[in-house]
Amino acid sequence: MILIRILILAMLVLAALPAQAALKIDVSESTIQVTTGFNGTSITVFGLQDSPGDVVLVIEGPNKDFTVRKKGSTLGLWTNVDSRKFKDAPAYYEVAASSALPMITSAEILAAHQIGVENLSILDKRKSNSVRTQAFREAFLRGQAEQQLYVMDTRPLDYVSPQLFKARFMLPAQVPSGRYNVIAYLFQNGQVIQTDQTRFDVRPVGVSADMRSFAQENSFFYGLTAILMALFAGWMATVLLKRD
Amino acid sequence: MPVYLPIAEMSVDASLIVFVGVIVGFFSGLFGVGGGFLTTPILVFLGIPPVVSVATQTCQIVASSSAGVISQWGRRGIDFKMGQHILMGGLAGMLVGMLIFNILRALGQIDLAISLLYVLMLGGIGLSMLYEIIRSAIIRRHKGTISENRVHLWLKTLPYQTDYITSDIRISLLGPVGIGFISSMMLAIIGTGAGFLVVPAMIYFLRMPALLVTGTSLFQMLFLAALAGVMHAVTSHSVDLLLAMLLITGSVVGTVLGLRATKYIKGTVARLLMAVLIIVLALYMACGLVIPPESVYTTVMER
Secondary structure (H helix, E strand, O other): HHHHHHHHHHHHHHHHHHOOEEEEEEOOOOOOEEOOOOOEEEEEEEEEEEOEEEEEEEEEEEEEEEEEEEEEOOOOOEEEEEEEEEEEEOOOOOEEOOOOOOHOOOHHHHOOOOOOOOHHHOEEOOOOOOHHHHHHHHHHHHHHHOOOOEEOOOOOOOOOOOOOOEEEEEEOOOOOOOEEEEEEEEEEEEEEEEEEEEEEEEEEOOHHHHHHHHHHHHHHHHHHHHHHHHHHHHHHHHHHHHHH | OOEEEOOEEEEEEHHHHHHHHHHHHHHHHHHHHOOHHHHHHHHHOOOOOOHHHHHHHHHHHHHHHHHHHHHHHHOOOOOOHHHHHHHHHHHHHHHHHHHHHHHHHOOOOOOOOHHHHHHHHHHHHHHHHHHHHHHHHHHHOOOOOOOOOOOHHHHHHOOEEEEOOOOOOEEHHHHHHHHHHHHHHHHHOOOOOOOOHHHHHHOOOOOOOHHHHHHHHHHHHHHHHHHHHHHHHHHHHOOHHHHHHHHHHHHHHHHHHHHHHHHHHHHHHHHHHHHHHHHHHHHHHHHHHHOOOOOOOEEEEEE
């Protein structure tokens, strides 16, 4: 009996080992603190792969709703004439990879895993794919890219050793606060054979955070504080005026 | 020095915002207007979300108008009765304005309405001020007397004739109430107008003494801006305290400079400057309406 058990266990281990290539990632900081002096920062993602293959890292910011408006000329005046609302689109998006994405796998597989800005599913309410909505979508991607919130170019991975890799991402000052997901894919022969996931938070701290929670939770007193502060400043001005 | 604004969720150069405050405060002290018609376009131009700009500039208006009120109070430069009557009309106007704002928003035409009203109002007021200044200068040179304004004569025939002892005028109560109503309605719809609509109206329609115009205008504006500020904080949570502090710091300095400048700059010259400033701003806004934009698409992140 015991012999049979050991045999089964050994078979299971042997079966599991070669297929389960290991991939593990982590981030340099689990929380990015947004202080009053915050002016953008960098975060390093590092990871370990125990078998050869290409690695792709994706950083995805918190999901937000975006409204894209289009200006048009009516009677010679340029005003907003049309708009689309894109729901649950990532506020930040960037990809790093060990080599160029087309060299790693096919366009279909990239699309299936939503790897690359062009493969993100950014949908309006009606999930429309008309030419018009497509133009709004492209304008949205352009706008995010201009703000450095979507990074169009794939960042290269640095290999410290054949197993150990890292990538440094630059987050601009305007990164929205919230939860950011980091997803790693290990590719072999164009197929995903292993994934791993981690996350970090971008969170206001200190005075910045206090002000936000004050504004949200005690909005009436927050407004009153702002007005009283303004009144005090106005009074200060008259004191300054009298002095000379 | 970059500073991260907690509500606007972005980093700005602190000294730049303080400088904006100084400029706006200077004009505010000099002309007796709140300066919202200057602050909002400048802040939006600097990339601060429009909602945050509109909500936060109310604090700056409170700061500069309270400074003006306190200093004018000492000089007996406020007609409190007139101010209260304008304010009464103003509260009603604010409610009606908000109603119109929501109707226009439901119709999807709010942007066009705001831009058009802005240009028409600024342009109209600027040009008519300029016209009045030139006309009175010519009349003074040739005849020596200023002809009565038609609206002013009309106000003398309406019911509820009231004595405004401080201003030494007797006109219908409907005059100040109506002025307050219209200016606050505009304030609710396009976010500005409490000062630069009221000041010319007091000068040309009510014929108030020039010395009382600034103080009385600031007096009613102080209350409207304080109310608007608290309302913005409660309804949209978009007052940015840090942005307000920076603006106010600059505006305190600017207001002091502006109030001092009133001693050296004659009333007519100050009015001429204001007329020119308003016309330039109207032209700038008009250009934005007529000139094809660089990019026809704009993206806004919802909360």
